[in-house]
Amino acid sequence: VLVATETHQRLFSHARHGDNNYNNKMECEWVIMASHGNHVKFNFDTFEIEDESDCGYDNVEVFDGKLDTDPGLGRFCGSKIPAEIVSSGQSLLVRFKSDDTINWKGFSATYEQVSLQSQGSGVIKPLPMT
Incomplete structure (x- = not known):
């Protein structure tokens, strides 16, 4: 669990981001929590994930809560930086x-x-997962 504060904090897809491409067969999850009554604001700064029309090969998914059964806010791949995401509650x-x-x-x-x-x-707003 990552704790969000009022100061920007950074998250990377993999440990050697910027030096090496990510590895095969990665599966990483991060739960980001804000304090009670607050929300999580999440922005991608750089984004280069293997592109495919349905994002079926490599992808980043964001959910509005702590679980993958919570509403999906997007499934992303390619090199277009996704829009800013703000949780409806205190977790993403x-x-x-x-x-x-x-x-x-x-x-x-x-x-x-x-x-x-x-x-x-x-x-x-939660969107249908594509």
């Missing part, structure tokens, strides 16, 4: 998976705790 689950071939650079992201009153914008 980020899951990164890679298959057994073709590895790209991975991703880097920042996360922080926010109150929606100070945010000035709404929460991303």
